[in-house]
Amino acid sequence: MRVIECSNLTKTFFTKKALNKLSFSIEENKITGLIGRNGAGKTTLLKIIAGFIKETSGEIKVFSEKPFNNLNNSAHVIYVDDHMSFPSTIPLLELLKVAESFYPNWNRDLAMRLFEYFSFDPKTYHHRLSKGKTSTFNMIIGLASRCSLTIFDEPTTGMDESVRKDFYKALLKDYIAYPRSIILSSHHLSEIEDLLEDVLLIKDGKTYLQMPISELKEYAFALQGNNGEVFKLTSDKEVIFKNHIASNVTYVIVKNDGSKNLLQQARHAGVEISPVPLSDLCVYLTNETNGGIEDVFNEN
Numbered sequence: 001m002r003v004i005e006c007s008n009l010t011k012t013f014f015t016k017k018a019l020n021k022l023s024f025s026i027e028e029n030k031i032t033g034l035i036g037r038n039g040a041g042k043t044t045l046l047k048i049i050a051g052f053i054k055e056t057s058g059e060i061k062v063f064s065e066k067p068f069n070n071l072n073n074s075a076h077v078i079y080v081d082d083h084m085s086f087p088s089t090i091p092l093l094e095l096l097k098v099a100e101s102f103y104p105n106w107n108r109d110l111a112m113r114l115f116e117y118f119s120f121d122p123k124t125y126h127h128r129l130s131k132g133k134t135s136t137f138n139m140i141i142g143l144a145s146r147c148s149l150t151i152f153d154e155p156t157t158g159m160d161e162s163v164r165k166d167f168y169k170a171l172l173k174d175y176i177a178y179p180r181s182i183i184l185s186s187h188h189l190s191e192i193e194d195l196l197e198d199v200l201l202i203k204d205g206k207t208y209l210q211m212p213i214s215e216l217k218e219y220a221f222a223l224q225g226n227n228g229e230v231f232k233l234t235s236d237k238e239v240i241f242k243n244h245i246a247s248n249v250t251y252v253i254v255k256n257d258g259s260k261n262l263l264q265q266a267r268h269a270g271v272e273i274s275p276v277p278l279s280d281l282c283v284y285l286t287n288e289t290n291g292g293i294e295d296v297f298n299e300n
């Protein structure tokens with residue numbers, strides 16, 4: 001079953017097109033990574049899916065309904081980010097009880113275990129938490145709600161490394177026990193790639209690619225070696241990124257077109273072939289900067 005279907009989704013803020021005819025769908029019970037550079041439109045998309053803001057044009061269906069202000073969806077869809085707001089007069093433990101009354105699949109046991117594991121003071125207030133603790137508390141709400149569609153928008157903001165690792169472990173354990181549709185937006189693809197089943201990469205408010213993570217791992221590879229040899233091997237390939245790392249050494253990332261004998265030819269020519277880390281690949285695929293940061297410091 002498709003949990004989200006959207007076609008030609010567009011969102012305009014004044015003159016800025018945050019989403020520009022974006023189309024994709026998400027099947028149920030998968031963890032999808034939403035990846036894109038700063039300003040690509042991730043938060044805008046997630047807020048439309050959660051029903052917080054309305055699209056300008058195009059079609060979007062979440063659980064077969066239009067999401068904006070949709071009460072049917074609100075108990076089954078949760079959007080977690082570091083701006084979640086809670087009443088300032090209700091202590092943390094009471095907030096868990098309020099959440100329990102709202103989300104039908106809420107798991108009190110999980111919420112309490114996480115609350116105690118992360119050493120929250122039951123009597124303190126949400127607005128008094130540090131940045132990392134705020135994200136940790138919000139994450140508890142997101143996990144314990146066990147919503148059929150759980151959206152985490154940059155959920156680890158401010159968390160230290162050990163808490164981030166704990167969060168990803170908790171997310172995976174709970175997902176395996178209670179499969180649901182999860183969208184995880186993060187700038188740290190390397191941290192989350194082992195969790196993901198699918199990747200939706202967006203650029204300038206449009207879908208750039210959507211595929212299983214296993215396919216993305218095969219999407220491209222890198223060659224490094226003598227300029228002329230690398231050029232010969234890649235002249236008929238789609239080049240994603242190229243860098244001269246020394247006067248006669250070139251590093252090139254090319255799209256994998258499935259040709260079998262390239263490996264042999266490269267070995268024969270003394271050119272090294274290596275896989276491309278997914279986080280690097282997504283950066284190169286969606287690069288918007290002119291040249292590299294080194295150019296800023298070049299006087300000529």
Ligand SMILES: Nc1ncnc2c1ncn2[C@@H]1O[C@H](COP(=O)(O)OP(=O)(O)OP(=O)(O)O)[C@@H](O)[C@H]1O
Nearest residue numbers: 013016017018036037038039040041042043044045
């Ligand atoms: N309320 C708003 N008013 C005007 N412009 C907005 C508004 N919200 C978002 N935008 C613009 O829409 C574009 C997409 O923003 P969005 O926050 O969705 O990107 P993002 O991919 O989540 O970025 P980041 O990774 O930096 O958080 C940006 O150019 C942003 O400035």
